[in-house]
Amino acid sequence: MRFIIFATIFISVMTLLTLLISRRFIRKLHFSKKTKLYLNIFLAINLLGVVAYMFVRYNPSVPNWAYFLLSLPIGIIFLLFIATIFYEVFALLINKSIKDESRRDFFKRGLDFTAVAVAGGVNAKAMYNAKHIELEKVEVKIKNLKQEYKIVQLSDIHIGGLVDKTFIANLVKRVNSLDADIIAITGDLVDTKMKYAKPALDELKNLKSKYGTYFIIGNHEYFHDVAAIIKYVNSLGIKTLENENIYIGEENKGFYLAGVYDIFGNRVNAYMPDLKKALQGTKNFPKVLLAHQPRYIKEIDEKVDLVLSGHTHGGQIAPFNLLVKLQQPYVKGLNKHNEDTQIYVNKGTGFWGPPMRLGASSEISEIRIIPT
Template identity: 40%
Template sequence: MGRELVGTAVLLISIVLVLAVMFAVPWWVLVAGPTGRSGTAYRIGTGACVVGYVCVPVAMVLGHGPPQFDPAAIVGDVALGVLWVVFVWSLIGLVVRGGLGVAGVKGLRTTRGVAVAVVVVSLGLSVFGVYEARRIPQVRTVDIAIPGLADGLDGLRVVVITDTHFAALDREQWSKGVVDRVNAQRPDIVGLAGDLVDGSVHKRRDQVAPLAGVEAPLGRFYITGNHEYLDDAQSWIDYMASIGWQPLHNAHRTVDRDGDRLVVAGIDDPAGADVAGHGPDLPAALAGTDPALPVVLLAHQPKQVADSSAAGVELQISGHTHGGQIWPFHYLVRLDQPVVQGLSKHADNTQLYTSRGTGYWGPPMRVFAPSEITVLVLHPQR
């Protein structure tokens, strides 16, 4: 219990300090510098930063904590996204201002010019980011050569959606649009690689219900991501089964097309390890498979590829990273995951495809990390 309290205290202190820095840098670039730290604009700007510093974490706790108050989640998420963009471009503004100073271009006029540029760029990218996140994702097609794949399965189309994160903002119509675009790709198999929702079946089922319309003759497969375990993952596993999807809860299915076969397996997200009966178990997922058949594995986090490659899995499909979602957050993601997006090769000839995700989490924004519906076209390795 003592360790848990210490861990919680460290987390809270870290959040307070990080938010302080995220507000302090824009305050310095956009408020203190251009106003000379005096006057009405300075007082209003400083007050706005202080209010934001208090309100953003409160909104996030009310929205994503036990109250689960959706309006607060929307306000907090939007504010956090805009804050991140403004913070990043304020840092860039500081660098530009320093470079101009070295070049002899100094003074209040220069400081104000940089501040205006930061505001314009931040506003433009925030608007663009909202559009990018809310639109129906574009299709990304990738050809992958699979060792041991039967010639009769050449051209097999595996459509991947992941990280839809249905949450406080109602995206039922978006969900229907995603289904239409998925079906337009003529998939043989559809895999949903986790982080379906944030919230309970009771609150989010209307947004998820359109997924019943996905058409895939060889199967529609679903695994849990870490966010399912923030609520009741088993309820979502049961719900997805009720609308015709096959949950791969540390399990596999052998799909067959005209006598040629392929193993599709799935494992839980590591976050499930603290939940009875959950947690990734790759040996259980692969138990009883024909060793002569190639395996396509759904595993939410790219770093699970270490176990996949050790087991000789031919292809792992993951999400989780969102491609960073809002630039340049992908540099931080890379500290935790071996890959941020795209196709990569790993030990023992295991290939990993990491999707940038179909939706978004938190801030309804994507900046330089577009969402995707992925079509993986499988071919025998020659």
């Protein structure tokens, strides 16, 4: 039922955007009727692709090439809508600033061709960006830490669809080359039914680090049998931190790594985050907390040196990051929350929906925590 409601709202929004693009952009282009007809047909095909995508999202029998084609229209329509907004603004400026009709017509035609070319180029660049995972290196100073540790953070991998066994196998090779002390996976690892996710998850058994790999659930795990996901991830030799902590490092020279359930658990009244329980027994040692959503930082009422989060995807496709900012206090990167707490937000190692990224690359985070 939840899926039907979401799909209905999502398709309705995409339909509205499609109509706006057609009427406020394509209709105003100084192109031939035939060319505009082709552009509207292309737009309609993309809308049909959005509808089809909603039905194949969790169906692994769909070939990767078909899944790829059906997942693109969401991003294409969104970026064309943004192009429409810019087109309207520049068209208005031309109308207001140029009085001579022939010159105004010349600039409008130039705007038409430029807008279409830029829109196509931006879409192509967004697809290119999603295929390349960047290594983001950051150094975080922590009080009372006795020695340096390297944490490799992965987040929002979203196994399912294009994020398959091959994707994870390649990811594991890159992570292992970083020689991490610990690996932290901060939620939204699985985004399909467990029976389909297992081949990709099995690749995570090959992750190597000095003190192990740790996982917390994100909001998407609640959609796919969170208990089964936790059980299977644990069977791979990866420790799920369930409102608990573990000591990392040599005696009196390490830190506590804690993890909480996602705040989505408060909505479903199950697997709810409990910070007090997660930090129990950590005393005055340095603390690193894994919490999927950055806004959980508002619940922290005691000293935590560093919070590692994900969820936002860095906005994934700009300017969507501006909307994310309305819900989350931090969207990406290292941020100083207060005198006691810093937070690092991973932009996501995979992607959700369209295999597109603009202004927010996929990332593996290499976080060196060092003594002050």
